[in-house]
Amino acid sequence: MRFALNHITAPAMPVAEFFAMATRLGIREVEIRNDLPDVVGRIAARDLHAMAEDRGIAILSINALYPFNLWSPELGERAARLADYAAEAGIGALVMCPLNEDRAVSHSQNVEALDNLRPILAARGIRGLVEPLGFPRSSLRRKDEAIAAITEAGGFGAFALLHDTFHHHLSDEAVLYPHRTGLVHISGVIDPDLPLAKIEDEHRQLLDGRDILGNIDQIRALLADGYDGPFSFEPFSPLTHAIPNIEAALRASMGYVQRALARDAS
Numbered sequence: 001m002r003f004a005l006n007h008i009t010a011p012a013m014p015v016a017e018f019f020a021m022a023t024r025l026g027i028r029e030v031e032i033r034n035d036l037p038d039v040v041g042r043i044a045a046r047d048l049h050a051m052a053e054d055r056g057i058a059i060l061s062i063n064a065l066y067p068f069n070l071w072s073p074e075l076g077e078r079a080a081r082l083a084d085y086a087a088e089a090g091i092g093a094l095v096m097c098p099l100n101e102d103r104a105v106s107h108s109q110n111v112e113a114l115d116n117l118r119p120i121l122a123a124r125g126i127r128g129l130v131e132p133l134g135f136p137r138s139s140l141r142r143k144d145e146a147i148a149a150i151t152e153a154g155g156f157g158a159f160a161l162l163h164d165t166f167h168h169h170l171s172d173e174a175v176l177y178p179h180r181t182g183l184v185h186i187s188g189v190i191d192p193d194l195p196l197a198k199i200e201d202e203h204r205q206l207l208d209g210r211d212i213l214g215n216i217d218q219i220r221a222l223l224a225d226g227y228d229g230p231f232s233f234e235p236f237s238p239l240t241h242a243i244p245n246i247e248a249a250l251r252a253s254m255g256y257v258q259r260a261l262a263r264d265a266s
Contacts, residue, residue: 001223001261003254004029004060004232006185010246011036015043019055021247025254029230031061032091034082045088052090060183060230061093061129062086068096068130069105069140071113079120087124093182094121095129095162098140105139107149114153122158129182131162134170136197141171147180156180163222164234166204169213170196176218178227185234186257189213201236206253209260216260223261231257 005022007013007030013021015032022030032048034040039048040062052059062082068075082094096117099105114128121128130146132138140146143161150159160182166189168176187204188211194203207215219231233250235241243249 001219001257002029002230003027003257004031004183004230005250006031006063006232006234007033007037007039008063009233009235009240009250011241013246015039015048016051019051019057021250022057023055025247025250028056029058029060029232031063031095031232031234032059033063035064040082040085045085049089059089059091060232061095062091064095064097064131065128066097067099067101067105067139068117068128069098069110069113071109071116075113076116076120079117083121083124083126086126091126093127093129093160095131095183097131098133098138100133100135100138102137103139107145107152110140110145110149111152114149114159118154118158127182128159129162130159131164131185132167132171134164134167134173135200141167142173143168143171143177143180144173144175147177163218163227165213165215165218166199166234168218170199176221176225178222178225181222181227181229183229184219184222184227184231186215186219186231187213187233187235188215202238204234204236205240206233206235206249208253208256216257219257220261 032039161180163181164185188207190210
């Protein structure tokens with residue numbers, strides 16, 4: 001399996017240090033963000049491209065366009081700016097998250113947004129990674145709903161699914177779609193007494209043996225069914241962000257995942 005690293009893993013770390021840490025860990029693929037930290041708003045695309053090339057780093061995605069599924073001219077302008085930045089920086093994809101504010105968005109609205117985003121992304125050679133969010137308040141919780149909207153909006157030429165192990169667990173969706181998946185986010189929740197409806201981003205930590213989300217089962221199943229893309233660490237927990245030596249913690253988490261998968265294979 002291939003590991004990748006989302007910048008939310010160490011949001012206070014400057015980009016150059018983040019890239020250097022990734023390479024020391026043997027990770028060559030990363031994700032940047034336009035929220036925490038706002039790399040897009042702080043570093044010119046050409047400079048970011050040069051920094052990544054110097055380290056032999058491939059930037060997988062910008063995370064994220066939100067909310068992608070309520071079309072408006074303003075959304076189109078934001079999507080174009082992010083896609084322009086991605087194209088200039090050599091970034092292949094834009095993560096697209098649905099409205100997550102306890103407000104319904106219809107199937108036809110999802111399709112309308114994708115229909116309008118497709119030419120914006122395609123003109124710049126950027127792929128849209130549609131990430132269902134499993135929270136009860138999310139307007140697009142399940143991957144089967146995303147697949148239906150993408151299919152009606154012209155198919156998977158310009159889009160792919162983003163499988164997030166955290167959101168997959170919250171949505172209670174059993175089916176995996178490895179051949180429709182362009183990227184996987186991994187993170188763990190370790191509190192066994194936390195009710196499912198109370199789990200939030202702030203509970204997402206690095207993976208270890210205490211995980212209650214079934215990450216290893218999900219990873220194993222995705223690999224067995226043909227997914228061959230990267231698995232990107234995306235822990236949002238302030239507890240993870242406060243770890244004094246995040247590099248050592250990441251190395252330990254990578255080792256845990258590799259050992260767990262090796263045990264399963266033996």
